[in-house]
Amino acid sequence: MDIRVTGLTKRFGSTTALSDVTMNVPEGSLTCFLGPSGCGKTTLLRVIAGLEDADSGAIMLGDADLSHTPARDRNFGVVFQSYSLFPNLSAAQNVAYGLECRKWSKADIRVRVAEMLELVHLEDQRDKLPAQMSGGQQQRVAIARALAPHPSLLLLDEPLSALDAKVREELRHEIRAIQQRLGITTIMVTHDQNEALEMADQIVVLNAGRIEQAGSARALYDRPRTRFVAEFIGAINTFTVQDPQTDPHLGTLRLRTSEPLASSTVGVRPEAIKVLGDAEEADNVFAATIEKATFLGNMTVLHARLEAAPDQPVVFEAHGPADGLEAGRKLRLGIAAGDVKDLA
């Protein structure tokens, strides 16, 4: 079932951790809460889990209002960053624990534990204690334990952030594959944009306790509504525009956009900036000088200065070694009107 959160507010003393948060997690999807440290991701997850009471707002699972249901009655599976397994119980006993609490029969528990350990590829580790397993294996057990009682929602709080890069990559794929195979509605907290881009159906970008924007990776990348979102998801050049509503100018040049601008801040993704040949035209053409060229193998990162707006530096990329594009070189840069994004 889908999860709907409306008007959630949560304060800790004078800190407002969540401010009027409203969002929806569609059934069977994976939604990532993405944002910098301290923006309220964990608090939002804990309020949804019932581990923390909100000051106001509601949490609905389908048609059922869960706002005042205790955590143990919500039937949600929760996985934390690390060290959440019982250290004195084996992998199999950890997975069995929640089923014993729910008074499952011994026979049912045996079948379910075997099934869950197989799901996370740990059949051969069933009798190991947490301390005898790697961090990645421990997180797999934690996921198996969370999924064992058939939860209606899986909640993961930065489950990969304590793992090294290679294991993190593997587990990203594995969590996503398990989530899709089971079709379980899932919320995962992360501060890692790549993790969110790679795994999520929906990304909810949080900033200082508020939702900046929610949508698919593609929607947030193509149509960021704010500078915060544009800079948090991918890289972007930002420019200040004069007279945005009446006669938009970037420095001394008229700026063409596909729609009228509402704000004076615009963004252009690095890949939308093209080096033009002598006879080539574009909606917006800027004379520029390269200030720095950094060769990185598969691409060269170029820092340039626009003649029309020398105080607003531009960074873009060229494929491969980009012969001839060295510091001091003058060139023309093209930007299509549709690639100029209006940022609040």
Ligand SMILES: Nc1ncnc2c1ncn2[C@@H]1O[C@H](COP(=O)(O)OP(=O)(O)O)[C@@H](O)[C@H]1O
């Ligand atoms: N138990 C608590 N007591 C006091 N302040 C808290 C508590 N939990 C979180 N906060 C504060 O609420 C804000 C959001 O924290 P948190 O949800 O943990 O952020 P994130 O998970 O995005 O890093 C922070 O300012 C944090 O210091």
Ligand SMILES: [Mg+2]
């Ligand atoms: Mg957190």
